[in-house]
Amino acid sequence: MKLALIFVGLAGVLWASSGVAAQDFFSHSDKSPFELTNIRMCSAGFIMLVVIILRGRFKHSAAILNRNKKFCWDVFVYGLIGIVMVQFTYFQAISIGGAAATTVILSATPAMVVIWHSIYGRKFPSRRDSVTVLLAMFGVFLLVTGGDPTKLIVPLGCVFWSLSSGAVFAFSAIFPKHLFKAGIDPAFMTSVGMFTCGLTTFLFVDEWNWSPFLTAENFFDVAWIVIFGTVIAFLSFNAGLKFLTAEEATVTALTEPVSSVIISYFIFGTAFGLIESVGIVLVFIAILMPVIVRN
Numbered sequence: 001m002k003l004a005l006i007f008v009g010l011a012g013v014l015w016a017s018s019g020v021a022a023q024d025f026f027s028h029s030d031k032s033p034f035e036l037t038n039i040r041m042c043s044a045g046f047i048m049l050v051v052i053i054l055r056g057r058f059k060h061s062a063a064i065l066n067r068n069k070k071f072c073w074d075v076f077v078y079g080l081i082g083i084v085m086v087q088f089t090y091f092q093a094i095s096i097g098g099a100a101a102t103t104v105i106l107s108a109t110p111a112m113v114v115i116w117h118s119i120y121g122r123k124f125p126s127r128r129d130s131v132t133v134l135l136a137m138f139g140v141f142l143l144v145t146g147g148d149p150t151k152l153i154v155p156l157g158c159v160f161w162s163l164s165s166g167a168v169f170a171f172s173a174i175f176p177k178h179l180f181k182a183g184i185d186p187a188f189m190t191s192v193g194m195f196t197c198g199l200t201t202f203l204f205v206d207e208w209n210w211s212p213f214l215t216a217e218n219f220f221d222v223a224w225i226v227i228f229g230t231v232i233a234f235l236s237f238n239a240g241l242k243f244l245t246a247e248e249a250t251v252t253a254l255t256e257p258v259s260s261v262i263i264s265y266f267i268f269g270t271a272f273g274l275i276e277s278v279g280i281v282l283v284f285i286a287i288l289m290p291v292i293v294r295n
Contacts, residue, residue, distance in 0.1 A: 007240030011233045012255030018229020019090070019099035020263045025221040026095040031212060033091035038205055039213055039222060041084055041198025044230035048191035051235065061188035074179055079193025082172025084201060089165035097158025100270045103260035104143055105154075105162035106169070107283045108136035136286035142279025143272070153276060187238050257284070 022036065052058050065071050093102040118124065144154040152159070176189055202208060213222045261280065264270035272280065 004240040007236045009240075009255045011237035011240070013259045014228050014233035014236070016099070016103060016256045016259035017263060018225045018233070019094055019103055019260055020267060021221045021224045021229060022091055022094045023099045023264070023268065025218060025225075026091075029212070029218055031218075033095050034088055034201070035205060036091050036213075036222075036225075037084060037088045038198065038201040039210055040087060040225055040230060041194050041201060043226045044234075045191055045193075045195025045198045047226075047231050048187070048234065049195055051231075052185070052187050052191055057185050057187060061184045061192075064183055068182070071179060071182065071184070074176070075184075075189060075193055076196060078172065078176050078179070078189060079197035080200070081168060082175060083190070083194050084197045085168045086165055086172060089161045089168060093158045093161035093165060096161065097155045098264065098268065098270055100261045100264035100272075101143065101154045101158055102162045102165075103257045104280050104283055105140055105159065106166050107257045108140050108163075108166060108286065132286050135282050139279040139282030139284075139286060142282065143276050144279075146273060147275040153273075187235070190234055190238070 025031075025036065026033075049058075065075065090102065090106070093105075118129075124130075141149075144152055144159050146153045176184075179189060180186060212218065257280070261270075261272075
């Protein structure tokens, strides 16, 4: 149990660090968020594919896809929307407003999942879920406005792309459930979806040249994003998640925004005022709500 918590918590820290690395990358590179998404998806997806093949977790899921061809399309949709679009919108938000603000706004994603479930199930959310949504929304409001609705502290583009990334992530958390029930391994889904849909991004890249990513000033950031922020983070998360309840996994999800705020402060000097800090705390409480209040 404790080891599982460490694994999932570590994944959150690594995801946060990848956001900070992306912010540093955009500060001295003219490459676009989409081009960074392209290299991240292709490189990390290939490495993860090799890992699951060596661990013997490829054949079983591939056999399921072979028996049900429709699942192949579902995996592709999951990869395109649930992985590629999540990463693109995430990097786009960071390039505009920084890693700390982006990650905190994204932490409102559980509230979006609640809304998705309520609309899909055509029923009102529970009292606990309603409080979660209200806290998350009000917290994000305080963060981006400082309490003054007539002004924006966080750039509007960052808010838009962060919420878009959260909405797409909410979709990705709900859509593949029927595939998991069919026996398809989550690591298989992630690696295959990431690699195959990463290849499709070449269709939208004007210049197929990865050499600028390998320069001395860019290589460390890109390598960190691919190896630590993607491969190790996803493998660590999957390793720990299967031993945790949903509530325990929710608590460990707090490590990502907290880590992002702390790392951004020490590396970029990113700091928030009193009102914005209150907003961040409210978002953190919303994350913890499934544990604080039981239905």
